[in-house]
Amino acid sequence: MPGFNTRVIHALHGNHLDAVVPPIHTASTFLQPTEGGEGEFEYQRGSNPTRTDAETTLAALEGAEHAFAFSTGMAATASVLGLLASGDEVIMGLPVYGGNYRWASIELPKRGVTTTFVPDLNQLTDEHFTDAVKMVFLETPTNPTLRVAEIRRIADLAHSHGALVVVDNTFLTPYLQRPLELGADLTVQSATKYLGGHGDLLAGVVATNDDDLAATVAQSQVILGGVLSPIDSYRLLQNVKTLGLRLDRQQENTRKIVAALREHPSVARVVEPGSFSDQEARIQSEQATGNGAVFAFELTQDKDVRAFLAELKVFGFAVSLGGIESLICLPAHMTHGAYSDEDRALAQIPENLLRVAVGIEETEDLIEDLTHAIDAA
Structure with missing residues (x-):
């Protein structure tokens, strides 16, 4: 084929x-x-x-x-x-x-x-x-x-x-x-x-x-x-x-951004496919050929999420994902706002979880935008 x-x-x-x-x-x-x-x-x-x-x-x-x-x-x-x-x-x-x-x-x-x-x-x-x-x-x-x-x-x-x-x-x-x-x-x-x-x-x-x-x-x-x-x-x-070309670039950007955020002292955690457990990492590697270009992260408690969002210049604060432009949102208040409090807790979607959809911009610009916003928050 x-x-x-x-x-x-x-x-x-x-x-x-x-x-x-x-x-x-x-x-x-x-x-x-x-x-x-x-x-x-x-x-x-x-x-x-x-x-x-x-x-x-x-x-x-x-x-x-x-x-x-x-x-x-x-x-x-x-x-x-x-x-x-x-x-x-x-x-x-x-x-x-x-x-x-x-x-x-x-x-x-x-x-x-x-x-x-x-x-x-x-x-x-x-x-x-x-x-x-x-x-x-x-x-x-x-x-x-x-x-x-x-x-x-x-x-x-x-x-x-x-x-x-x-x-x-x-x-x-x-x-x-x-x-x-x-x-x-x-x-x-x-x-x-x-x-x-x-x-x-x-x-x-x-x-x-x-x-x-x-x-x-x-x-x-x-x-x-x-x-x-x-x-x-x-x-x-x-x-x-152009799906393959776009996703290749988006995944390359994502890998580098995730690595940078994991090293940042004001990032409490970063989640991506397979990061929850060794079992899920094995499953992901066996049934998929890549992790895609969406990940999520939380800031440490001393950081103000809304202040962080206000400082972003390249990332757009909006719902949706998958486009050539990078977007970020707060799922608990936006894409998953219809959830009952009970189901949101059951789904483990905290208030300050940030979902990131990575685009095809220059990697260095995306990392700089995030780190500047985190430091300024």
């Missing part, structure tokens, strides 16, 4: 009259054969040539048979959680992204679906499963604590009880981790993040190798209508071709 970057760039080779850059089809509807039947494309909500190009490329990234492009990451996640029916139960890792938490704590109860949050999915056993459990939903590494869960073991356990496994792979993307190859049934990603990579579009993707699950997800696109527009499909299609 060709390498990752080759697959991504040449996924559409031979299409569109050999145009190097595919065209954008903005039509909302398509002429149909008058003799009966349906053409390849009928109405944009159902399918569109540009979105199909994006989905073909996204599937090539995953090494998947099927991929579906949605208008947001939450629309993608909603389509997968929509597989659950009244009376079902989902086991969900904790922490998860705040939007996923809201879906599980607000929307699923309206549908008669129960969520059981498990702080450490590596401790999942047969005892966690009842006949009602139909899905295990996990992030690895977790947002924002960077905990690592063993996908293959969880998938084997869940499948022995007839449950699906869904992995939110937003942090690592298929460039660094391929959950479908490790036994997951579906992956979801916020393509707003690394796949889009420039902070200028919203998108989500679902991928699977299961034909029946694919048919259900495709149906949800038609019914719910949360599909990616042709113009955003085109932009995502072009942006994702």
